[in-house]
Amino acid sequence: MSKRETAAWATASEDAAGLVGYGGHDVCRFVPEPAKNPQRTPFERDRARILHSSALRRLGAKTQVLGPSSDDFVRTRLTHSLEVAQVGRALGQALGCDPDVVDAACLSHDLGHPPYGHNGEKALDVVAASIGGFEGNAQTLRILTRLEPKTLDARGRPVGVNLTRAGLDAVAKYPWARGQGPGGPQGPSARKYSCYEEDREVFDWMRLGAPGHRRCLEAQVMDFSDDVAYSVHDVEDAVALGRLDPARLASERELEAVIEATLDWYGTATSAQELGAAWDRLMTRSTWIRSYDGSPADAARLKNLTSELIGRFVSAVAGATRAAYGQGPLTRYTAELVVPARTAAEILVLKGAAVHYVMAPREHEPVYLRQRTELFDLADALLSSGDRHLEPVFASAWRLAEDEAGRTRAVVDQLASLTDTSARAWHARLCGLLSEI
Template identity: 80%
Template sequence: MSETGRSSEGAHNLVRYHERDVERFVVEPAKNPQRTPFERDRARVLHSSALRRLGAKTQVLGPGSDDFVRTRLTHSLEVAQVGRSLGQALGCDPDVVDTACLAHDLGHPPYGHNGEKALDVIAAPIGGFEGNAQTLRLLTRLEPKTLTPCGRSVGLNLTRASLDAVAKYPWAKGEGPGGPQGKSTRKYGCYDDDRPIFEWMRAGAPAARRCLEAQVMDLSDDVGYSVHDVEDAIALGRMDPALLRRPGEAGAVVEATLNWYGREADAAALEAAWQRLTVLPCWIGSYTGSMADAAALKNLTSQLIGRFVSAVADATRRAFGPGPLTRYDADLVIPEDTAAEILILKGAAVRYVMAPREHEPVYLRQRTELFDLADALVGSGDRHLEPIFADAWRRAGDDAGRLRAVVDQIASLTDTSARAWHARLCGLLSQV
C-alpha cells in the first residue's frame, strides 16, 4: 500500500505512515480535519479514566509513602517526555510515541509488581495475569469509548500504529522468543480471548518483532526507571551519594543487578559502567536536601537522560541514515555501554530500595489483601462489581469468563481503593 500524506481523518502530513497504520478496528467518521488520527489517539489516552487512576498506583514506593515519590502517572508522563524527544530525533510521529508512553503502564494493578504477582496466581486457572496483556485488554475492551454496532466495547479504538506501539511484548503467552519454555511464558502482550483484535493490530507486522515506536517507548521506560528511581532514592535518603564511591560498593551494586535482572549480564561491563557514571562532573557527592543539592540532583537526572537519548539517537542514525524512521523501517540501536549504564542504575535502585522492601511485612499484607478480595468477589457473584465488570460477569458463559471479570475489576483498582474494598468486603463477608 502506498504511503499517505493525508488520511481520511486528518489533513496533516503523516510522513512514512500508510493508510493501514491509521485504520481503526471500528471505522469512525471523519471529525476535526485539523487533527491527525494520532493526535486523536493521544487525546483519548490522556483523557481516559485508566490514566487518571495511575496517580494512585505504586511505582516503586507507594503513593502514600511521601509527597515526593513518583506514582505510575508521574512516571508515565516523564516516560512520554523522554520518548517524544527520542522519537522526534528519529522521525517517528511524536503523538504515536507519546500515546504509547502514556499508555504503557495502564494495565498495572494496585501495589505495582507485587500486585501483579498476586493477580497472576489468582488468574492461574485462566492463563494468568500480565500487566502488558492487561494494557491491551484495557485499551481494546475495558476503557469505555467506542462500541461495535452490536454493542460490544472495543475500548479506545486506537489506530493500528498507536496500538502496536504499546505492544512491548507482541505475542501471546508462550508464543514469543524461547517458545513455551522461554521468557514469553512470563512476559507477553495478549490473553487468549483478546486474540481477534491483537491479530488485527499485528496484521502485516513481522512475527514477534516490535515496531520502532514500541522500542522507543520501552527504552524510555527503562531510562525513566533507571534515572528517576535513583533520584527518588537519593532524595528520600534511601541512597547516600557519599557512600557510592567507597571500596566494594560497585561490586555490591553489580551483584544486586545480576541477582534481580539475570546473571547473563556482563559483570565487568556493569562495573565499568558504574565507574563511568560516578566520575561524571554532574554526579553528586552528597545530598542534604538543601536548595543547592536539590538543584544538583535535578541536573544529574537531566544530564543522564540527555546522555542516554543522544547516544541511542546517534547510534540509530549511524545505522539507518537520515530521514524519517517509523514502524518497521528500522530497529533502535542501543550502544552496549549505554545499555550497561542504564541497567546498573536500575540495579542501584534494586540494592537500595527494591530488594530491602521485599522482606517488609507490608508486601505480604498487600498480596494477602488481593487474595482475600478475589475470594470475596468470586463468592459474591456480580453483587459488588462495578457496572462494567458486573456486565462482563453476566455475559460470561463459564467460570473462566467470570473469574476474568473479577481479575479485571481488581486490576482496575488503585492502591487506595484496593485497601478500601478489602476493608469493606472482606470485613462484611467475615460477619455473614
C-alpha cells in the first residue's frame, strides 16, 4: 500500500470511529479527502451534498406521474423524493442502518430521471441506442460520480459529489451494468441497470467487496420506501384530483379492472387471487375512505389513510426483518430486507390502481406523444450543432470526447438534465432557430 493509500485509509478509519455497523471500507471516498469537521459523520456530509446539489433542485420541475404544471397539488420528483426519504429514514432507523445513508440514498434515487418521467426515459433510450442506451438509475450514478460539480481528482477530472462507498452503493437499485445482472443479456438486467460502461471504474470501486449481484440492505430499504411512497401517494393524488373515485372501488367490475391492469403492468408473479385478497384487506381498514368530495373532512380522511398505510407497511417489514435477523444493527450485507407476501401484494395492488386510473390512460393522451417528439427534435438539433448550444459542463464533455459516442453521450446528459419546463423552452428556442440555419 502506497503512502497516499495508507494515509487515505487512516483518514477513513478515523472517520468511521463511532459509526455502529460501518468501518473504514464503508466511509472511503473515490477521491480521498482530508479529515473534516468531527462534529459531522461522513454520512451526514453525504446527505448534505445531495441536499445542496443542483440535480436535486431540478427534480422540483420534473414529472412524477402527472406533470408539475398540471395542478398545484400534484407531487413532483422532488416532493416524491423527500417523502421517500422520510419513509426510508424511519425504516432504516428501525433496522439499525445509519439513517443518513438511507436518507441520502432516498433523496438521490430519482436524480437521473429526465424530463417527462418514464416517457422521457423511453425517448432518451432511443436517442442513446447507439451508445448503450439510457437508464435513469445509471444516469443517477453518472450524476453523483461525474456530472454534479463538487470534486476533482488529481488529474482535474470531475468526480461528482464524491460520496462514501456505502452512500453510493445504497443508491444502486440495480447493481450491475446493462445485461450483466440476473438473467444476462436476455434477462431483466437488459432494461434495468445502474452503470454505463464508461462509468465502470467508479462502479467497480463502489462494489469492491460486495457479494455478486446483491444489493446492500440500505439500497433495499430505499427501494422498498420508493414503492411505499409511490403506491400510497400516487393513489392519494389520483383521488384528490378526481381521477379515482373511491365510491367506485366497491364495484367488483372495478376491482377486476384494477387487478387486470396490475397483472398487465407488473407481471403475474403475484396472482389475481392474492391481489384480490390484498384489496379486500385494505378496503376493510377503518381508515379506508368510501367517497371523496374535496371537503376539509374528506381531505383529512384521505391524508390519515396515507399515513396509516405507510405505517402499516413499514411496521410489517421492520417486524419481519427483525424476526429473521434478531436485534442489533443491521447494515450493508449483514441482512436482507424481509417483505411479507401479504404486504407486497397490498403495495402492488395500490400501484395497479394508479396504473389503471392514471398511468395507462395517460399514455394515450396527445401530450404524451408531444413530449417524446420534443425530446427527439431537441436531440436532432443538438447533435447537429456541435457544442454551440450546450451548457458549459456538457460543452466541455463534448470537446473532450474522443469519438462520436462520447459526443452523443454529452448531448444525452444535457437532455437528461433538463426539467419539463426547460425542455419545452429549449424546444421552442432551438428547434425553430436551427430550422432557419
